[in-house]
Amino acid sequence: MLFRIASLFACVALLTSATLPESGPLPEARPDSKPAETSQPVAPIPEPKPQQAPDAPAEKPATPAAPDGTDAKDKQGSEPADKPAAPADKPADKGNDGGKEDKSPVSNATDGKGNPPPEPLTIEPESDADHQACVKDLQAMGAVFKDIPRIDDGDGCGIDKPISLSEALPGIKFKPEGTMRCEAALALSHWMKESVIPAGEAALPKAGPIVTINQASTYICRLRNNGTTGKISEHARGNAIDIASFTFKDGTTVEVQPRKEDSTLTGAFQRAVSASGCLYFSTVLDPESDAAHENHFHMDVLKRNGDFRYCH
Structure with missing residues (x-):
């Protein structure tokens, strides 16, 4: 009993003599958030600086000098405002743009209505083979007739392979001598031989054969009906012939004029040759068509789709 009491007092004395530590255990910092007082500041990564030549000033890279002693570029490196422009007649360097031209505003011009300008008119080419075949016929x-040099008067006026005709058939003069394409001359010769001469012999047998074709116009650079606007005339392409009258051997001349109501054989002759003209020409305009043709036949060999013909 005494031993237990003594042990109890010894334990009490031991407990009372013990002291607590000044501070409790410190928690360990989490791996992703260390205490501010223990973390090390991270130094900023310096931005790369442009490499400079050892003898170049740090604040400005050297620039080449222009012939007049000034820098070729300003401080920002842009081209100086007074740099001379490239000559206007020097073609732009196409570089690697696939060979496409730098189109100027002129090439994008319109007709004022937003439409591109019409293509310039050019002379229609004729093959040597076609021309030689026509000449042979x-x-x-x-x-x-005779071949004459190529005609090019601009604006689509001209003939690639023109001829000058002086007689449509043996003994039948073409006055004055006329310039045209061979195809127009060949149509005229066939019409005269196969239609006009027989009609003349039937209508005016006492006058004798026709000896002269009096023409009013062949090749001439102009618009239709001598207008100031509109399409180019077939005369300007060498396709057309205007016939003013026919002269017979005895001197009788039958002038082309309005003869719709003419009941004579002369009137019948004119109407007959006008109607037959469409067998040889693609266009025939006579005095009954309009005022512009009241004193001549207009005949041309304009090609139309489906061999369409206009005869009036």
């Missing part, structure tokens, strides 16, 4: 008809 015209020679076989007995026509008198």
Whole structure:
């Protein structure tokens, strides 16, 4: 009993003599958030600086000097405002743009209504083979003509392979001598031989054969009906012939004029040759068509789709 009491007092004395530590245990910092007082500041990464030549000033890279002693570029590196422009007649360097031209505003011009301008008119080319075949046929008809140099008067006026015709058939003069395409001359020769001469012999047998075709116009650079606007005339392409009258051997001249109501054989002759003209020409306009043709036949060999013909 005494031993237990003594042990109890010893334990009490031991407990009372013990002291608590000044501070409790400190918690360990989490791996992703260390205490501010223990973390190390991270130094900022310096931005890369442009590499400079050892002898260049740090604040400004050297720039080449222009011939007049000034810098070729300003401080920002842009081209100086007074740099001379490239000559206007020097083609722009196409570089690697696939060869496309730098189109100027002129090439994008319109007709004022937003439409591109019409393509410039050019002379229609004729193949050598076609021309030579026509020449051979015209020679076989007995026509008198000669080849003349190519005509190009601009704006689509001209003939690639023109001829000058002086006789449509043997003994039948074409006055004055006319310039045209061979195709127009060949149509004229066939019409005269197969239609006009027989009609003349039937209508005016005492006057004798026709000896002269009096023409009013062949090749001339102009618009239709001598207008100031509109389409180019077939005369400007060498396709057209205007016939003013026919002269017979005895001197009788039948002038082309309005003869719709003419009941004579002369009137019948004119109407007959006008109607037959459409067998050889693609266009025939006579005095009954309009005032612009009241004193001549207009005949041309304009090609139309489906061999369409206009005869009036």
